[in-house]
Amino acid sequence: MAAEAKGGSLAQRIDHLFKSVQPHGREYSYDEVARGCEALTVGTFSKTYVWQLRTGQRDNPTKRHLEALAAFFGVPVAYFFSDEVLDSVNSQLALAAALRDADVREIALRALRMDDATRRSVARIVTEISEMQHGKAPDDGKA
Amino acid sequence: MAAEAKGGSLAQRIDHLFKSVQPHGREYSYDEVARGCEALTVGTFSKTYVWQLRTGQRDNPTKRHLEALAAFFGVPVAYFFSDEVLDSVNSQLALAAALRDADVREIALRALRMDDATRRSVARIVTEISEMQHGKAPDDGKA
């Protein structure tokens, strides 16, 4: 499934849609796609622009056009976006990294529901345990 | 099908990001978001446009700007399109927002540094304590 949504330009992904989605046994024409998109959404869509997008002459369509194309070809809009950028950004956030750890997430969610006094007590306990393992744990290191 | 219009408009979703993602304890300013977006991607991003998007004065940004916003706030681009992604991301954002609570944040950061076995033990302890207070509390995810 993820074979298609991986590392390609917008033009390559659209080209792939043309080649993959052929309910009539042949590729859609640019005009068919344009008219189909117009039928599925409110705005306009010209065949010229469909051609420009597929051939890479334009690569920065608006939200409305992306939604129309995705609706016409029957794919989620996320199909047009790269996951690489997301991952690189996520990796720089310690918080996001922590949220991916099932145990840490569990701990944080439980701690959320405690009243202040209890939570503070738990915080002390957890700190003690953590320092037992690292001996003077170096805090989180940022201001 | 319903790709939008349930959880809210684009403006509402962006507004929610502002309110949820506050690593410094306060909402990002429009200028901070704009500069951050510029730093994470190629191209420009003006604070005025961020403001226009959040307030709903503009609602049809281009692919590049959607990618930049998603990268800055650490959410998948699909967040702006899909309701399913909206829900799953929102629950994570609720947790992230909660981590502004000094004690919860402290607990989570300490737990991060433990080895797997210890962390699992602590998770059990914290769960027990939490349930002592609420009696079988579900994880829930209120904002």
Place this chain on the structure above:
DNA sequence: CGATTCCGTCCACACCAGTTGACGACTGCC
């Protein structure tokens, strides 16, 4: 064969996405 139609391609332009720059309000600093 000519007439019609649909195709992809290209160009010139319109309009709206996005920026610039300035304004008033607010805040800390000297």
Place this chain on the structure above:
DNA sequence: GGCAGTCGTCAACTGGTGTGGACGGAATCG
């Protein structure tokens, strides 16, 4: 007090996204 910085907001402009329309080629039909 006055100055310097930052904030959100607004109006006017720029530029690129997106369109309309024309051209040549390739079918299909008479």
